[in-house]
Amino acid sequence: xxxxxxxxxxxxxxxxxxxxxxxxxxxxxxxxxxxxxxxxxxxxxxxxxxxxxxxxxxxxxxxxxxxxxxxxxxxxxxxxxxxxxxxxxxxxxxxxxxxxxxxxxxxxxxxxxxxxxxxxxxxxxxxxxxxxxxxxxxxxxxxxxxxxxxxxxxxxxxxxxxxxxxxxxxxxxxxxxxxxxxxxxxxxxxxxxxxxxxxxxxxxxxxxxxxxxxxxxxxxxxxxxxxxxxxxxxxxxxxxxxxxxxxxxxxxxxxxxxxxxxxxxxxxxxxxxxxxxxxxxxxxxxxxxxxxxx
Amino acid sequence: xxxxxxxxxxxxxxxxxxxxxxxxxxxxxxxxxxxxxxxxxxxxxxxxxxxxxxxxxxxxxxxxxxxxxxxxxxxxxxxxxxxxxxxxxxxxxxxxxxxxxxxxxxxxxxxxxxxxxxxxxxxxxxxxxxxxxxxxxxxxxxxxxxxxxxxxxxxxxxxxxxxxxxxxxxxxxxxxxxxxxxxxxxxxxxxxxxxxxxxxxxxxxxxxxxxxxxxxxxxxxxxxxxxxxxxxxxxxxxxxxxxxxxxxxxxxxxxxxxxxxxxxxxxxxxxxxxxxxxxxxxxxxxxxxxxxxxxxxxxxxxxxxxxxxxxxxxxxxxxxxx
Amino acid sequence: xxxxxxxxxxxxxxxxxxxxxxxxxxxxxxxxxxxxxxxxxxxxxxxxxxxxxxxxxxxxxxxxxxxxxxxxxxxxxxxxxxxxxxxxxxxxxxxxxxxxxxxxxxxxxxxxxxxxxxxxxxxxxxxxxxxxxxxxxxxxxxxxxxxxxxxxxxxxxxxxxxxxxxxxxxxxxxxxxxxxxxxxxxxxxxxxxxxxxxxxxxxxxxxxxxxxxxxxxxxxxxxxxxxxxxxxxxxxxxxxxxxxxxxxxxxxxxxxxxxxxxxxxxxxxxxxxxxxxxxxxxxxxxxxxxxxxxxxxxxxxxxxxxxxxxxxxxxxxxxxxxxxxxxxxxxxxxxxxxxxxxxxxxxxxxxxxxxx
Numbered sequence: 028x029x030x031x032x033x034x035x036x037x038x039x040x041x042x043x044x045x046x047x048x049x050x051x052x053x054x055x056x057x058x059x060x061x062x063x064x065x066x067x068x069x070x071x072x073x074x075x076x077x078x079x080x081x082x083x084x085x086x087x088x089x090x091x092x093x094x095x096x097x098x099x100x101x102x103x104x105x106x107x108x109x110x111x112x113x114x115x116x117x118x119x120x121x122x123x124x125x126x127x128x129x130x131x132x133x134x135x136x137x138x139x140x141x142x143x144x145x146x147x148x149x150x151x152x153x154x155x156x157x158x159x160x161x162x163x164x165x166x167x168x169x170x171x172x173x174x175x176x177x178x179x180x181x182x183x184x185x186x187x188x189x190x191x192x193x194x195x196x197x198x199x200x201x202x203x204x205x206x207x208x209x210x211x212x213x214x215x216x217x218x219x220x221x222x223x224x225x226x227x228x229x230x231x232x233x234x235x236x237x238x239x240x241x242x243x244x245x246x247x248x249x250x251x252x253x254x255x256x257x258x259x260x261x262x263x264x265x266x267x268x269x270x271x272x273x274x275x276x277x278x279x280x281x282x283x284x285x286x287x288x289x290x291x292x293x294x295x296x297x298x299x300x301x302x303x304x305x306x307x308x309x310x311x312x313x314x315x316x317x318x319x320x321x
Numbered sequence: 322x323x324x325x326x327x328x329x330x331x332x333x334x335x336x337x338x339x340x341x342x343x344x345x346x347x348x349x350x351x352x353x354x355x356x357x358x359x360x361x362x363x364x365x366x367x368x369x370x371x372x373x374x375x376x377x378x379x380x381x382x383x384x385x386x387x388x389x390x391x392x393x394x395x396x397x398x399x400x401x402x403x404x405x406x407x408x409x410x411x412x413x414x415x416x417x418x419x420x421x422x423x424x425x426x427x428x429x430x431x432x433x434x435x436x437x438x439x440x441x442x443x444x445x446x447x448x449x450x451x452x453x454x455x456x457x458x459x460x461x462x463x464x465x466x467x468x469x470x471x472x473x474x475x476x477x478x479x480x481x482x483x484x485x486x487x488x489x490x491x492x493x494x495x496x497x498x499x500x501x502x503x504x505x506x507x508x509x510x511x512x513x514x515x516x517x518x519x520x521x522x523x524x525x526x527x528x529x530x531x532x533x534x535x536x537x538x539x540x541x542x543x544x545x546x547x548x549x550x551x552x553x554x555x556x557x558x559x560x561x562x563x564x565x566x567x568x569x570x571x572x573x574x575x576x577x578x579x580x581x582x583x584x585x586x587x588x589x590x591x592x593x594x595x596x597x598x599x600x601x602x603x604x605x606x607x608x609x610x611x612x613x614x615x616x617x618x619x620x621x622x623x624x625x626x627x628x629x630x631x632x633x634x635x636x637x638x639x640x641x642x643x
Numbered sequence: 644x645x646x647x648x649x650x651x652x653x654x655x656x657x658x659x660x661x662x663x664x665x666x667x668x669x670x671x672x673x674x675x676x677x678x679x680x681x682x683x684x685x686x687x688x689x690x691x692x693x694x695x696x697x698x699x700x701x702x703x704x705x706x707x708x709x710x711x712x713x714x715x716x717x718x719x720x721x722x723x724x725x726x727x728x729x730x731x732x733x734x735x736x737x738x739x740x741x742x743x744x745x746x747x748x749x750x751x752x753x754x755x756x757x758x759x760x761x762x763x764x765x766x767x768x769x770x771x772x773x774x775x776x777x778x779x780x781x782x783x784x785x786x787x788x789x790x791x792x793x794x795x796x797x798x799x800x801x802x803x804x805x806x807x808x809x810x811x812x813x814x815x816x817x818x819x820x821x822x823x824x825x826x827x828x829x830x831x832x833x834x835x836x837x838x839x840x841x842x843x844x845x846x847x848x849x850x851x852x853x854x855x856x857x858x859x860x861x862x863x864x865x866x867x868x869x870x871x872x873x874x875x876x877x878x879x880x881x882x883x884x885x886x887x888x889x890x891x892x893x894x895x896x897x898x899x900x901x902x903x904x905x906x907x908x909x910x911x912x913x914x915x916x917x918x919x920x921x922x923x924x925x926x927x928x929x930x931x932x933x934x935x936x937x938x939x940x941x942x943x944x945x946x947x948x949x950x951x952x953x954x955x956x957x958x959x960x961x962x963x964x965x966x967x968x969x970x971x972x973x974x975x976x977x978x979x980x981x982x983x984x985x986x987x988x989x990x991x992x993x994x995x996x997x998x999x
Contacts, residue, residue, distance in 0.1 A: 028844040035836045060411055111612045122615035124411070125568045128561060129607025136600040145672055145857045146833065146889055155868075164870075239833045240868075241861040241889070246833060252422070252557065255415050263412075284837035290799050290827045292837075294426035297419030304416045305404050329745075330715035337708060429800050438798075438805040442736045442758065449744055470718070470745040547711060549736040551802060554707065590712065 030163040032285045033278075038169045038238055040277020041176035045231040046250055047257035047269035048183060049224035055200040055264035056220045062127040063104060065251020066134035067225045071097045071232030072149070072242040073142050079236070080150045086237075093229035101225025104130055105218050131247070138244040146243045149236030172234050179230060180270055183223075187266065196220055200264065249293070256296035260303050262313025271311060324466050329474035336474070336546055338586040339481040340539050343488060345566035345578030347535035350492065352572060353501075354528040355508035357414045359560045360401060361536040363421030366428060366555035368394040368537025369544040373441045374434065376545075383445050387541040394537020395530045402529030406522060421560050429552045440551025447480055447545045448473030477546055484542065488535060492575055504528060569610055571617030580619045655695040658951045660941060661717030663710055663728035663738065666702035672856070672885055673930050674702075674730050677753060679923050680934030681727065684942075687918075694942045703729055710734035711741060718745050724951040725749065727937055732756035733802045739766045748957040752937040753930050755879050756806035760979040765957055767979040769937050769970075771902045773807045773853075773879055779985045780900035781814045781851065783998060784876050790848040792821045796838065796862065797853035799827040807853035807878035815851065823847045828858060835865050843871050853878040860889035867893040874898060882929040887993060898998060900985040902970045903929035905995065915969045936968035 046068055053061045071093040079089035108126040156167040187193040198206040199216045207213045235250075236242050257276055261268025279295050303310060344361060351358045372390035375381040381389070401420055408416055428435045435441065452462070452473055462472035495501050503524045506514040515521050544550045562585075570581020589599050610618070662681055665674030678700060685696045699721045701713035710729045717723045718741075725748040729738055732754045742749035743763030751759060751768035755776075760766050784790060793815055797808035815822055823845040826838040839862070842850060852862060852875055859881050866875070875897050877886075882901045887894045905916055905926055915935065919927040927935070940963055947962070948955035964974045974982040989998040 028840060031840050032837060035840060039834065039836075060415075108608050108612070112615065122568075122611045125565065125615075126608050126611040128565070129604045129611065131604070132600055132607070133604030136598075136604065139668070140598075140601075143671075145885070146861050148889060148891075235833070239836075239861070240864060241833045243833060243857065245830075248557075249832075252418075256419065259412065259415055281837045284826075285841050288430070288827075289838050290430040291426060293829055294423050297422045300419050301416055301423070304408055304412060308407055308412060328719045330712065330719045333712055333715040337712075438800045439756070439802045440733065440736065443740075443762075446740065449740075470741075473744060474715075547707065547737050548740050549707065549733075551733060552800065553733065 028285070032281050034163070034165060034169055036278035036281035037274065038172050038277070039281060040274035041173050042231050042234050042238065042273075043250075043253060043257055043277050044270045044273025045176055045179055045227055045234070046254040047261065047273045048180065048266065049227045049231075050254045051258045051261070051264055051266060051269040052183075052187075052196070052220055053224045054258065056196060056217055057109070057123070059109075059123045059127070060255065061104070061221070061224070062124060062251065063108075063130040063134060064127075064224065064228055064254065065247035065249075066131045066138070067097050067100050067104075067247075068228035068232045068235075068250055069138060069242070069244060069247035070100060070134065071229030072236050072246065073138065073147075073232070073244075074229070075233035075236050076147060076149045076242055079233075080148060086151055086233075090230060090233050093233045094226045097229030097232070098222045098226045100134075101222040102218065104225070105221040109221070110214075110217075131251070135244060135247060138247075142244055146241040149240055149242050151237050151240075168237050172238055175230070175234060179227065180266075183227075184266065186223075192216070192219065253296050256300045258310070259300045260310055262310030265310065265312040268310055268312035324471060327467070327471050327475065329470050332471075332474035332478045334586070334590050336478050336481050338583055339478075339485045340543050340546070341563075341566060341582035341586045342485050342579050343535055343539035343542070344563045345570065345582035346488060346492060346575065347532045347539065348563050348567045349532075349572075349575060349578045350535065351528050351532040352567060353496075353504045353508060354525050355511065356405065356525060356528065357410070357564075358401075358405075358417040358529065358532060359414050359557075359564060360417035360420040360424075361532065361563050362555045362557065362560040363417075363424035364394045364397060364533040364536035365540035365543070365559070366424055366550075366552070367397055368540035369550050369555070370428060370435055370441070370540075371537075372541035373444045373544045373550055376445050377441060377443060383447065383450060383545060387538070387545065390541035390544075391534050391538040394540065395534030397537075398530035398533025399526055401533070402526040405529060406525060418557060418560060421555070422557060425552050425555055428555075435552070438551060438553070440549060440553075441544075442549045444544050444548045444550065446473075446477075446548040447542075448475075448477040449548075451476045481542060481546070484538070488538075489575070489579065496575060500524065500527070565607065567617075569607065569617055571619035573616055574619050574621050574624055576624060577617045577619040581617065584618075655692055656945050656948075656950060657695050657697070658725075658941070658945045659697045659699060659721065659723045660938075661714070661721060661723035661726040661728075662698055662700040663703050663713045663717070663726060663730070663734070664700060665705045665730045666700075668704040668706075670705045670730060670855070672883065673753060676883075676928050676931040677728070677730060677934040679919070680752075680927065680931035681938050683919055683922055683931075684935045684938035688938065688942045694945050696938065696942065696945075699723055703734055705731060705734070707734050707737040710738050714738045714741055714749075718742065718747050723747070724945075724953055725941060725956055727752060727934070727941070729754070731803065732759060732806065735759055735766075736762070736802075739763065742766070746957075747953055748960055750937055750941070750960070752933045756802055757809075764961075764979070767960055767975060769940060769973060769981060770933050771879075771981050771983050771985055773810045775981070775983075776879060776900035776902075776985045777807065777810045777876075778814050780876050780898050780987045780998075781811065781818070783987045784849060784874060784898050785818055785820070787998075788849060788874055790820065790874075792823050792845075792847045792849075794823050794842045794845060794847040794850045795825045795853075796842065796850055797825075797827060798830060798855070798858060800829045801855065804853045804855060804878065804880065807880070811851045811853055811876075811878065828854075828862070830855075830858065832858060833861060835862050836869070839866050839869050839871060842866075843869060847873060849874045849876060851876045853880070855880040856883045856885045856889070860886045860894070863890045863897065864893040879929075884926065884928050884995075887990060887995075894990045895993075897990045898987065899995075900987050901929050901995075902983050902985055903932040904986045904988060904997065905932075909969075911967075912969050932969050936966075936970050936973065939968055940966055940973070 074096045075089040075093040078084045078092045158165050195211040195216050199213050257272035261272030368390040371393045372386035376386040566581035567578040571577020592599050664678045665671050703710035735754045739762040743765045748765050753770050755772045798804035877899045881899045944959035947959040966973045976982050987998045988995040
């Protein structure tokens with residue numbers, strides 16, 4: 028049982044990690060939490076479902092579709108809800124946060140109108156394929172999810188550290204003004220960041236559909252909260268932190284259920300971050316909090 | 322009957338509106354020291370459950386229950402406020418949101434104390450209790466020209482109105498006192514306030530506990546208005562709702578969250594006929610507000626204009642750069 | 644012609660009945676079926692002529708405060724003579740006392756938790772409570788499958804599923820079954836692998852599951868995929884055809900106890916099913932059927948009362964005995980609670996069938 032629970036935990040954790048990555052890169056560059064990220068993830072799942080299950084198209088088409096739609100959503104989010112707020116001097120720093128909360132409410136209820144309430148089936152053709160490795164059953168889907176997650180993280184890391192655009196992003200994250208002075212097109216970078224983060228959310232959505240076979244329009248909220256917990260735990264703006272935190276959360280949730288009481292499963296994420304914040308507020312991999320960071 | 326126009330339905334909505342006002346003010350108080358706490362749904366539930374359990378299981382009289390519930394919530398506020406000193410900004414917000422969630426999950430699982438998801442029913446309801454008590458001394462609402470249910474709704478509304486007005490007055494007075502000025506100073510620049518000799522630790526924790534106490538008070542009143550509570554009444558949905566009252570209504574003046582709570586309680590009720598799209602409109606409203614007027618609707622200059630006092634002289638002044 | 648119609652209308656008892664239903668949000672699947680049942684019954688009753696019913700429908704979105712506001716609106720603004728609904732037991736716990744204090748009869752058609760009608764003498768229900776349904780299905784299952792060890796799995800954050808679990812646990816203990824584990828899940832969850840893996844490892848003879856169909860169908864599906872082959876006994880939430888729709892083959896073998904059986908060999912049932920299908924394009928489920936019967940019960944009580952008076956209606960309702968509806972024979976007991984015989988059904992070949 029342990030091995031199977033371990034696989035459950037890692038599968039879940041990989042998905043959490045991808046969602047957390049989306050939060051973390053946006054935070055790194057914009058210093059804001061995109062509260063609509065969870066809902067974009069949910070939309071990705073539904074688009075994937077419509078393509079893979081309703082239209083019976085192959086899985087790669089579902090990924091493409093989800094990425095396309097969520098990328099557009101990310102672009103619109105940045106353009107309409109975030110950019111206009113950036114130039115302002117007065118008003119609270121919370122304005123972008125509230126704005127994204129507004130978007131998340133909008134998306135959650137639009138999804139309800141479009142897709143209806145309740146669980147919808149996300150069927151993939153190879154969902155049934157499994158391997159026996161000794162006494163342990165591994166589903167091809169679980170292996171695929173882990174593979175895709177690793178590819179995604181590797182790709183993101185490459186982009187951030189090996190490409191010019193990525194360097195520009197890191198520069199912008201470091202200091203918006205200076206990066207601009209150094210010739211980085213910060214507007215483009217910011218837009219690109221939100222778009223990339225949102226598409227990652229879209230990918231995660233399709234992965235969730237593959238893993239659990241059912242999606243519903245309430246998924247965005249709980250995934251959103253957990254993603255937040257993860258980046259706090261791992262350090263906001265830290266890529267390694269998002270990955271480590273995600274996997275760790277997936278494992279802890281699974282093992283608390285397996286060996287403890289399933290009632291407290293949802294509380295784990297929050298208990299963990301409260302503990303972390305009290306002991307090491309910048310999170311596992313974060314830098315020490317500068318006083319100006321609010 | 323002369324008071325036929327007195328509609329318990331409207332009184333009901335007004336009563337929930339007043340509770341929302343209290344909640345809006347509760348988040349505002351901590352915000353006034355620059356601390357954003359999203360845990361007020363948790364403090365609200367502590368007040369609600371405490372009062373519900375004391376009055377249903379231990380026969381404690383309602384006013385005492387409400388008092389004790391509020392005090393317990395306030396004490397929790399201290400417990401949360403102290404570790405919160407280490408955190409800033411969005412970190413603090415998420416941590417307090419987490420606190421609220423943990424409280425909810427504990428209440429769901431601690432079945433022997435709270436009944437778990439089944440909740441606590443048959444909580445003494447303020448209006449019905451008053452009616453029963455007065456009935457014993459031979460009084461009947463008919464003598465006032467009221468039907469029973471009108472009387473019940475009216476008493477609840479009047480009690481909540483009194484509680485809300487008193488709370489607002491208290492905090493308005495507080496704002497122009499030494500405490501209020503300290504809050505404002507800390508919010509503007511904590512380091513400078515510290516350097517100026519203000520005990521920031523004391524005031525920040527005080528603000529936290531005041532906010533928690535008010536939330537707990539609102540929670541206890543809520544329990545004695547609906548007569549049934551369950552953990553589902555205190556989810557992060559509510560925490561976000563409370564936040565929106567304050568930010569939409571105005572984050573820089575006490576009357577901001579008051580207005581925010583009033584407006585955002587009435588609008589979904591008035592939009593019942595397009596109830597399907599209620600929350601979608603709500604979401605769009607938020608984005609538009611933040612784009613065009615991020616300080617919220619009510620800001621100190623507006624209050625100044627409305628009260629013809631010229632420039633900003635509201636409680637908790639805004640940026641000195643204005 | 645018009646004069647005749649006027650006389651005809653004048654002779655009919657006019658009843659304005661309020662409905663609180665979940666039209667939007669989670670649980671709207673139940674709300675939709677219930678409202679459809681009411682509407683169909685209303686059209687039939689009005690066509691008969693003795694009673695004319697006007698339904699005023701309000702949405703609660705499954706939230707207690709909204710249910711309360713909706714109820715107040717119906718009682719005071721719309722001045723209804725009675726209320727049908729709300730959909731959820733949590734909503735009823737808030738709205739029931741209010742209706743009771745206002746002297747308005749209120750009848751739940753889908754509220755099955757414990758303690759509902761005990762709220763007050765104006766509170767009724769015709770929805771078979773879990774406390775009667777579950778023992779029926781469990782006893783039959785234990786006998787047929789020789790069950791000795793069970794796993795209990797329930798949603799611990801919803802009053803309905805928790806209530807169902809309390810009954811399941813009690814029945815399991817009364818029958819001296821060995822409970823290998825009690826697992827919980829929360830609303831909105833789509834991943835049950837951890838809990839199911841644990842259950843699988845303990846090899847129970849059966850799983851008793853208390854869930855709403857949204858979670859229940861997914862639990863079934865994931866359980867079967869994982870290789871859990873033992874029988875599942877479900878609570879009231881599983882009584883919806885949506886379970887079959889969502890879980891598909893995984894739903895085979897599920898046992899439930901329900902007052903409603905769509906394929907019963909009864910002309911009244913067949914006629915109702917046909918008319919419902921014609922009007923709404925799908926077969927009626929338990930919630931539609933209970934709603935349908937509920938409005939008929941109201942109409943009968945209205946006739947007995949002689950006029951649309953809240954007091955008289957309440958007394959007439961309390962006296963309903965041996966009402967013959969599509970769910971079979973129905974009476975209110977001394978507490979205005981349900982007296983009815985449940986059927987135990989099993990999902991076989993993609994539909995609910997009698998469990999022998």
